[in-house]
Amino acid sequence: MELWFSDYHTEKVKVSVKVQKQLFGLQTEFQRIDVFDSDEFGRFLSADGSIVFSEKDEFIYDEMIVHVPMAVHPHVKNVLVIGGGDGGVARELGYYEEIEKIDVVEPDRVFVEVCKEFFPDNACGLGDKRVSIYYEDGLKFLRLRQNEYDLIINDAIDPLGHNAGLFTKEFYGNCYRALKEDGIMVYQHGSPFYDEDEESCRVMHRKASHSFPISRVYQAHIPTCSSGYWLFGFASKKYHPLEHLDAKRWKERHIKTWYYTTNLHKGAFMLPRYVEDMLEEEEDRKK
Amino acid sequence: MELWFSDYHTEKVKVSVKVQKQLFGLQTEFQRIDVFDSDEFGRFLSADGSIVFSEKDEFIYDEMIVHVPMAVHPHVKNVLVIGGGDGGVARELGYYEEIEKIDVVEPDRVFVEVCKEFFPDNACGLGDKRVSIYYEDGLKFLRLRQNEYDLIINDAIDPLGHNAGLFTKEFYGNCYRALKEDGIMVYQHGSPFYDEDEESCRVMHRKASHSFPISRVYQAHIPTCSSGYWLFGFASKKYHPLEHLDAKRWKERHIKTWYYTTNLHKGAFMLPRYVEDMLEEEEDRKK
Numbered sequence: 016m017e018l019w020f021s022d023y024h025t026e027k028v029k030v031s032v033k034v035q036k037q038l039f040g041l042q043t044e045f046q047r048i049d050v051f052d053s054d055e056f057g058r059f060l061s062a063d064g065s066i067v068f069s070e071k072d073e074f075i076y077d078e079m080i081v082h083v084p085m086a087v088h089p090h091v092k093n094v095l096v097i098g099g100g101d102g103g104v105a106r107e108l109g110y111y112e113e114i115e116k117i118d119v120v121e122p123d124r125v126f127v128e129v130c131k132e133f134f135p136d137n138a139c140g141l142g143d144k145r146v147s148i149y150y151e152d153g154l155k156f157l158r159l160r161q162n163e164y165d166l167i168i169n170d171a172i173d174p175l176g177h178n179a180g181l182f183t184k185e186f187y188g189n190c191y192r193a194l195k196e197d198g199i200m201v202y203q204h205g206s207p208f209y210d211e212d213e214e215s216c217r218v219m220h221r222k223a224s225h226s227f228p229i230s231r232v233y234q235a236h237i238p239t240c241s242s243g244y245w246l247f248g249f250a251s252k253k254y255h256p257l258e259h260l261d262a263k264r265w266k267e268r269h270i271k272t273w274y275y276t277t278n279l280h281k282g283a284f285m286l287p288r289y290v291e292d293m294l295e296e297e298e299d300r301k302k
Numbered sequence: 303m304e305l306w307f308s309d310y311h312t313e314k315v316k317v318s319v320k321v322q323k324q325l326f327g328l329q330t331e332f333q334r335i336d337v338f339d340s341d342e343f344g345r346f347l348s349a350d351g352s353i354v355f356s357e358k359d360e361f362i363y364d365e366m367i368v369h370v371p372m373a374v375h376p377h378v379k380n381v382l383v384i385g386g387g388d389g390g391v392a393r394e395l396g397y398y399e400e401i402e403k404i405d406v407v408e409p410d411r412v413f414v415e416v417c418k419e420f421f422p423d424n425a426c427g428l429g430d431k432r433v434s435i436y437y438e439d440g441l442k443f444l445r446l447r448q449n450e451y452d453l454i455i456n457d458a459i460d461p462l463g464h465n466a467g468l469f470t471k472e473f474y475g476n477c478y479r480a481l482k483e484d485g486i487m488v489y490q491h492g493s494p495f496y497d498e499d500e501e502s503c504r505v506m507h508r509k510a511s512h513s514f515p516i517s518r519v520y521q522a523h524i525p526t527c528s529s530g531y532w533l534f535g536f537a538s539k540k541y542h543p544l545e546h547l548d549a550k551r552w553k554e555r556h557i558k559t560w561y562y563t564t565n566l567h568k569g570a571f572m573l574p575r576y577v578e579d580m581l582e583e584e585e586d587r588k589k
Binding site: 021025026027028029030031032033053054055056072075208209234236238242243244272273274275276278279281282283284285286287288289291 | 308312313314315316317318319320340341342343359362495496521523525529530531559560561562563565566568569570571572573574575576578
C-alpha cells in the first residue's frame with residue numbers, strides 16, 4: 016500500500032509524506048484533527064489538512080518559541096500560553112524552576128485529549144503542577160487580564176481559521192494590557208516566502224510594532240512548515256531580544272536542547288534582506 | 303490539466319510543484335535535464351529528477367555561496383567555479399571589479415546551452431569578459447593547478463551521481479593545492495535534516511576539516527532544497543569567516559542583494575545544536 020499525506024503550502028506547492036497508518040481522525044467543534052504515523056516524521060498531527068507538528072521536528076518550534084524569551088527576561092514567574100494544547104510549549108517551560116504559574120488556554124478540549132493519547136512526549140508538559148488548562152477562547156480569556164503575566168506565548172496557528180481573533184489588533188492590545196510592565200510576548204509569525212503568506216506576515220508585524228515599543232522578528236528552519244522557513248515575533252515592553260540576552264545565565268541552567276543555543280539565538284534575529292525590507296516597510300507605515 | 307512535478311527529498315517525503323508546461327527535456331551524456339514553467343517558482347531546472355534551481359529562489363543560493371567568501375577575503379583576483387554552468391555564481395562574482403579571472407569548469411556542455419536558452423538572467427553571468435568556460439571534468443582540471451586561485455567555489459551538486467569525484471578526499475586536497483596561501487574554498491554541504499542526508503554531510507565536513515586549518519559551516523533557507531534547509535562549507539587557509547569579515551568594505555561596494563547582508567552573514571554561522579553536535583563529532587574523529 017502507498018498512502019501519502021499532502022500538505023498544501025500554497026495552491027500550487029505541496030509537501031507529501033508517506034504514511035504507515037492513520038491513527039485518528041475526527042471533526043471537532045473547532046477543526047478537523049487527524050493523526051498519522053510515518054517513517055520520516057514519526058507521528059504527526061494535522062488540523063484542517065495542515066501539519067501542526069511532528070515528532071521529528073516539533074523540538075525546533077517548541078524550543079525556539081520558549082527559550083528565546085526565557086533567555087532574555089530575567090525573572091519570569093507567570094506565563095500565559097494561548098493555544099498550546101499539545102503540551103510541547105508547557106514541557107519546555109517546565110525546565111525553568113523559577114516559573115510559578117503556566118496558564119494554557121486552549122478552546123478545543125478534543126485537541127488536548129488527542130495529544131495526551133498519541134503524543135505523550137509533548138503532553139507530559141501539561142502534567143506539570145504549575146499548569147492550569149482553560150478550555151476557553153483565547154481572546155475572551157485575555158479581556159479579563161491586566162498586569163498579570165511576565166510572558167505570553169501565542170502558540171495558536173492559522174490566522175484565517177477559527178483562531179482569526181488571535182491575530183487582530185485588539186488581541187495585541189489585550190496582550191499588552193495583560194503583561195506586566197516588563198512583559199514579553201512571542202507569537203507565530205508565519206512564513207515570508209510564498210506570495211500568499213506575505214500579507215499576513217506583514218499585517219502581524221504592523222500590529223505588533225504599533226502596539227509594543229520593541230518588536231523584532233526571528234527565524235527557524237522547520238521542515239514541516241510552509242517552505243521550511245518559519246518566523247516568530249518578539250514583542251516587548253522593556254527587554255530587547257539581543258541587548259538583554261543573558262547567555263551566561265541561560266547556560267548555567269543546563270537545559271538540554273537539540274536546536275536552541277544562545278549563539279543561535281543571536282543568529283536567529285539576523286534576517287535575509289527580503290524579510291528585513293518587508294518588515295521595515297510595515298514599521299514605516301502610519302497606524 | 304493538472305501537471306505536478308515531484309522532487310523526492312527522501313524515499314518518503316516529496317515536494318510537488320504545479321507545472322504550467324514542460325519547456326525542455328533531454329538525457330545528456332551526463333544527466334537527465336528538464337526545464338519547467340510554474341506559477342509558484344517561475345521556471346525551474348531539474349537534473350535527474352531533482353530541482354537544481356528555480357527563478358524564484360536561486361538568488362538565495364547564488365548570493366550565499368559568493369558574497370560570504372567575498373566579504374571575508376580582502377583581495378580576490380582569480381576565481382575557479384566548479385560546476386556553475388547555469389551562470390548564477392558567475393553573475394554574482396561579476397559585481398566585484400577587482401576580480402580579474404573567473405574560470406568555470408562544467409563538464410556538461412548541454413547544461414550550459416540549456417541555461418543560456420531558458421535562464422538568461424543566470425546565464426548572463428557567463429557573458430562577462432573575465433569568464434572562461436572549460437568543458438571538462440572538475441577533478442581532472444584541478445589536478446594541473448597549483449597556487450593559482452584566491453577562491454574556489456564548488457557549485458557542483460549530487461555527491462552520489464556523476465559529480466561524486468568532487469566530494470572525495472583527493473578533491474579537497476587538490477583544491478588546497480590549487481589555492482594560494484590565503485585562499486578560500488566554499489562548497490555545497492547538503493542538508494543535515496533527514497537521516498539519509500546526514501552521512502554525506504558528515505563525510506564532507508570530516509574531509510574539509512582535515513584538509514584545511516579553518517573549516518566552518520554556514521546555513522541558508524532555500525525552499526527547493528531538501529527540507530528547505532541547506533548548508534555550505536567554508537574551508538580556508540588563513541581567513542576566518544567571522545573574524546575576517548569586513549562589513550564596512552563590503553557595504554561600500556553597494557551590491558544589490560535580496561538575501562545576503564553582512565549581518566545575516568554572521569547569523570548564518572550560528573547553527574542549531576543538532577548540526578553543531580554532528581560537525582564537532584566529525585572534527586574529533588581521527589583521520
